[in-house]
Amino acid sequence: MAAVDDLKFQEFDDAANLLAANPDATTISIDEPAEIPKNQHSRRQEPGREEDDELLGTDDSDKTELLAGQKKSAPFWTFEYYQTFFDVDTYQVLDRIKGSVFPVPGKNFVRLYIRSNPALYGPFWICATLVFTIAVSGNLSNFFIHLGKPTYHYVPEFRKVSIAATTIYAYAWLVPLALWGFLMWRNSKVMNIVSYSFLEIVCVYGYSLFIYIPTAILWIIPQKVVRWVLVMFSLCLSGSVLVMTFWPAVRDDNRRIALATVGTIVLLHALLAVGCLAYFFDAPELDFPAPVIPAHNVSTIVTKS
Amino acid sequence: FAGLADVSIAEDIPVEGEITIPVGSHSPDEDYSTLDEPVRDTIMRDLKAVGKKFVHVMYPKKSSALLRDWDLWGPLVLCVSLALMLQGGSADSKEDGGPQFAEVFVIIWFGAVVITLNSKLLGGTISFFQSLCVLGYCVLPLTVAMLVCRLVLLAGSGTVSFIIRLIVVVAMFAWSTLASTAFLADSQPPNRKALVVYPIFLFYFVISWMILTFTPQ
Numbered sequence: 001m002a003a004v005d006d007l008k009f010q011e012f013d014d015a016a017n018l019l020a021a022n023p024d025a026t027t028i029s030i031d032e033p034a035e036i037p038k039n040q041h042s043r044r045q046e047p048g049r050e051e052d053d054e055l056l057g058t059d060d061s062d063k064t065e066l067l068a069g070q071k072k073s074a075p076f077w078t079f080e081y082y083q084t085f086f087d088v089d090t091y092q093v094l095d096r097i098k099g100s101v102f103p104v105p106g107k108n109f110v111r112l113y114i115r116s117n118p119a120l121y122g123p124f125w126i127c128a129t130l131v132f133t134i135a136v137s138g139n140l141s142n143f144f145i146h147l148g149k150p151t152y153h154y155v156p157e158f159r160k161v162s163i164a165a166t167t168i169y170a171y172a173w174l175v176p177l178a179l180w181g182f183l184m185w186r187n188s189k190v191m192n193i194v195s196y197s198f199l200e201i202v203c204v205y206g207y208s209l210f211i212y213i214p215t216a217i218l219w220i221i222p223q224k225v226v227r228w229v230l231v232m233f234s235l236c237l238s239g240s241v242l243v244m245t246f247w248p249a250v251r252d253d254n255r256r257i258a259l260a261t262v263g264t265i266v267l268l269h270a271l272l273a274v275g276c277l278a279y280f281f282d283a284p285e286l287d288f289p290a291p292v293i294p295a296h297n298v299s300t301i302v303t304k305s
Numbered sequence: 306f307a308g309l310a311d312v313s314i315a316e317d318i319p320v321e322g323e324i325t326i327p328v329g330s331h332s333p334d335e336d337y338s339t340l341d342e343p344v345r346d347t348i349m350r351d352l353k354a355v356g357k358k359f360v361h362v363m364y365p366k367k368s369s370a371l372l373r374d375w376d377l378w379g380p381l382v383l384c385v386s387l388a389l390m391l392q393g394g395s396a397d398s399k400e401d402g403g404p405q406f407a408e409v410f411v412i413i414w415f416g417a418v419v420i421t422l423n424s425k426l427l428g429g430t431i432s433f434f435q436s437l438c439v440l441g442y443c444v445l446p447l448t449v450a451m452l453v454c455r456l457v458l459l460a461g462s463g464t465v466s467f468i469i470r471l472i473v474v475v476a477m478f479a480w481s482t483l484a485s486t487a488f489l490a491d492s493q494p495p496n497r498k499a500l501v502v503y504p505i506f507l508f509y510f511v512i513s514w515m516i517l518t519f520t521p522q
Contacts, residue, residue, distance in 0.1 A: 079425075086426040090499045121427070125504060132511055139518070156518040158404040 085199070088119040096122055100207040103241045109207070110200050110245050118199035123206020127172045130209055133216045134168075135161040138280030141220040145282055160280060171272050172209060176201040182261070183249055190253050196245075204245050208238040212273065219277065222284040231273050239266045355379045362442045362484050372435050372488065380441020383448050384413045387512075390451045391519055404515055412515075416508045417441060424493060424501045431492040440505070443485035447509065450477035451516045458521055470517060478513040482506055 074081040096113045103109070139157050146152040180198045187195050196204075215234040219227050242265050250258040339347065355378050388409035404412070421436040429436075454470045486502050493501045 083426050083428065086423075086428075088427075088500070089496045091496070093500060121423075121500060125423075125507075128504075129507060132507065132514075136514055154518075154520055156403045156515070156520070158408065158515075 085118075085120045087117060088121050092117070092119075093122055096203075096207050097126075097210050100210050100241050101237065103237060103244065105240075105244070108245055108248065109204055109241050110196060115200070118197070118203045120199070120202070123172060123202050123209075126206050126210050126213070127168050130213055130216065131161065131165045131168050133213050134164050134276055134280050137216045137220050141222060142282050144220065145222050145284055164276070164280065167272075167275070168209070171268070172205050173202065175268060176205050179246075179261075179265070186250070186253055186257070195249060204242065208241045208269075211238045212276075215273075216276070219281055224284055227277060227281070231277060235266075235270055235273055239269055242266070242269060351376075351378065355382075358442055359445055362445050372431070372439065375435045375438035377434070377438060377441065380417075380438065380444065383441060383444045384410060387413070387444065387448045387451055390448075390455055391515060403519055409515065412511065413441075413444065416511070420504045420508055423504055424489065427497050427500055428494045429489075429492050429501065431489065436489065439485055439488045440508070443481045443488075443509075444512065446477040446480040446484070447474075447512050447516060450474050450513075451519075454516060454519060455521075458519075462520070474513050474517045478509050481509045485509075 074084065092113075099107075099109055099113050135157075138160065142157075143154055176198065180196070180201050183195060211234045215230050218230055221227070243262055246265060247258075247262060250261045252258075253261075354374065354376065358376075358379055388406045391403060391409055392406060417437050417440040420440060421433055424431065424436060425433065450473050453473050457466045457469050457473075460466065482505060485505050489505070490498055490502065
């Protein structure tokens, strides 16, 4: 099969040259699934790099990547162009949500779920749900906390909805923009094996925010310990999704920069969670003047902690 | 054509008659005569169309009146009356009160537009204004709920009134969501129906929340 061999050799060469110029190019590999040309080019095979293969995915995703690249060919002023960003089915959205809530160690979220089909449905509606969940839960929680006080008059606090909306949408769209810009910049200096498009980063951030929706509902429980346990738990889950996604993209860089990038990602995520908790949910023990109130359940439990 | 060679039409015999097929009844919109009709007829015709659509919303069955003859008068009336009824809260205080008139208006219209865009982007076959029309008209049960809530709040604002209001709002919220889903779900691709229905659920949930948390000062 001289023809196949020729083809194989040419492709390998092309892949090497093209990858040097443009790491983001799609490649087709006709050889066996075990070989990954990009991987062979960028570094020598080292033991313990098997996880790379898993994280990078198999050839199937490369082929689907080519097909995905062909999809978005409508000019940007037509409606069909924007329809390509919403080309998901119900089961795909549910799968992605499940993947963000139960992160499998070693599996890259983007590779596994999104590489073939980044879609904006998830990020947009998860952010919308989160905005209203936080506003409603905050309102409910304040209502229950202040329930016993005679001077308390319930207000719906509608202003906070717009504040929540601004914060969450800014986080879910501006931080991916900054991160994408930063990764592109580093990519020009250090050739990475993995780089993500802006849509994929937005998708990861959007789906990683999903865990905060049940967390926000559970934050109604007016106990400080419970709330902080919930913060830690959800931060670990969604933070791990983000870290496992972005670690392969910065790993080849200068060690300090890589760690600083991943650290900033986690820090911003934590800031969002803690900030929402602090601003929208009043602290349970602040408003109780010590001995005067009748035996309220919350106060006794709070003093116990 | 041999036998017809000598047939000719005499020039002095006039040819007359109608070529058009006579129309049995006049078409409903005789467009030349609505200018001359009394204003009352014009207004009543539109009001009757809006009223018919209200009836279709309250008893949703597979009728195409809402979809085929869409209009936005009904949604406008409903939106304005709902926003007006949600006033009377803390209009003068600086603290966080209920939604202002403009906020309710923007939420309803902007929310409806976003949901319509969402369903069209997901591949729905319904047109933009038809979808706006359906979503706007299905706010009717929630407007009725708001009216009931205000009446109940006139009687008192204790726990009993809260429970009554809760039941009414929940029932009307379910009615709104089911009515709009009944009209809109058929035009979506079958494997994406849930993706289209969920934003509608969220939209009516937010409106219901605004109604339920209304507290007069």
